[in-house]
Amino acid sequence: MRATGSAAQMASVLQAAVAAGINHIETAPAYGPAESFLGLALTDLRQQQPELAADLVITSKLLPGLSLEEGQQQLRQVLERLGLPQLHNLAVHGLNRSEHLEWALRGEGSALLAWAQAEGLVQQVGFSSHGSNDLIEEALASEQFQFCSLHLHWFDQQRIPLAQAALQRGIGVLAISPADKGGRLYAPPAPLIEDCAPFHPLELAYRFLLDQGISTLSLGAAQASDLSLASALAPSGGRWLSPAHRAALARIESNGAARLGDSACHQCRACLPCPKEVPIPALLRLRNLDIGHGMRAFAEERYNLIGRAGHWWEQINADACQRCGDCLPRCPHQLPIPDLLAETHRRLAAAPRRRLWG
Ligand code: SF4
Ligand code: SF4
Incomplete structure (x- = not known):
């Protein structure tokens, strides 16, 4: 390819x-x-x-x-x-x-x-x-x-x-x-x-x-x-x-978890479905990678591809969250999902546009 x-x-x-x-x-x-x-x-x-x-x-x-x-x-x-x-x-x-x-x-x-x-x-x-x-x-x-x-x-x-x-x-x-x-x-x-x-x-x-x-x-x-x-x-x-x-893999996981603290999304998918079809785990996974492992370039690339790749990738980004709260009681880790989504969007969305404003 x-x-x-x-x-x-x-x-x-x-x-x-x-x-x-x-x-x-x-x-x-x-x-x-x-x-x-x-x-x-x-x-x-x-x-x-x-x-x-x-x-x-x-x-x-x-x-x-x-x-x-x-x-x-x-x-x-x-x-x-x-x-x-x-x-x-x-x-x-x-x-x-x-x-x-x-x-x-x-x-x-x-x-x-x-x-x-x-x-x-x-x-x-x-x-x-x-x-x-x-x-x-x-x-x-x-x-x-x-x-x-x-x-x-x-x-x-x-x-x-x-x-x-x-x-x-x-x-x-x-x-x-x-x-x-x-x-x-x-x-x-x-x-x-x-x-x-x-x-x-x-x-x-x-x-x-x-x-x-x-x-x-x-x-x-x-x-x-x-x-x-x-x-x-x-x-x-x-x-x-x-x-x-195996020791290296365990170290990477524990260092990533330490950087994320109690804001880590564990990818269990229990928060789904969202009435606005926000793909919560997929978006918070990008946040995990950015904060946990410094993978900003990859996370930005994937985030800004959302809605632009047809059926090959996610169609809805974190901005679609209406803060209805439906997902909150379903998360076994009590994550403040709407806040984390908003933060993810601020971190990763449309980097070139963000730079226009300084
Ligand atoms: S709070 Fe946001 S992410 Fe959670 S269910 Fe409602 S719209 Fe979906
Ligand atoms: S339920 Fe919580 S920990 Fe599980 S995927 Fe959803 S946000 Fe992440």
Whole structure:
């Protein structure tokens, strides 16, 4: 998705990926020229290192809502661009809303996925989702999907139980973007670096997910150097987390909790639903990251994306709170939720506009 500047850039990322031991490449038509560049890079790899090329698992994704005919045409184009007779994995790209699931299970998407498998154009089908836990649970329970790609992060663990339940059923689980969406961990702030020392925050994030049994991490490399950490990542003594890694993770958690004091949101979701549909836990999680770990840049970026990314991210920010008080008795930690939301909005909202006023 990120190595789309040129065919040469994609080729160098692919070379670095196989050199690092990576064996799964995920792409999509929605990523501009990514598939075309990847197809060229795969052709080169097949000539130079045929055994490594043969071992690669290739995944691509189609957006939900296509007619059967559109989907058939798009899948054929995917295969043509990638230079492959068959995809290992075809995912529904962004099964984020109930209508997307309906499309995939009972609508034209269902016919498309069945056709793709019957024709031998894909080995297995799955989905990526940024949607609610209930929606993901329903998709997994349908038994129509053999893998899923979810937001699973060291700093956002709410979907880990879902992922583990999927793994127990034999459904492969890919963690979407643990580096970027997991907190811009490739450019960590100073407090986080200090708390994680002697480890890099990204190394701990990757190791945490692998220790949880997650079968694939999506590393989102834009250049070969983005994969240097991956090439150095290996289990120590057969385990992804050594006692020193576990001590670092515990220290980060306790330092974050100390900075937040009794204003920490514990992400239990008991405050929901809000009549104004304010996504209280998601917003207070950004506040937790800002205050607890100094992750201001990430928190601001995510907060200011609210309402601007369609069904890929939250639609309502903290400003929508009407202080009705409905959530207050539901919070087991007696948090002053409306006050914390207002403070979150002041901290994170529209940084450029705020600077205009000094
Ligand atoms: S006080 Fe605000 S956040 Fe809480 S339920 Fe009412 S509108 Fe929603
Ligand atoms: S109930 Fe309280 S602690 Fe739990 S998610 Fe809501 S605000 Fe956070």
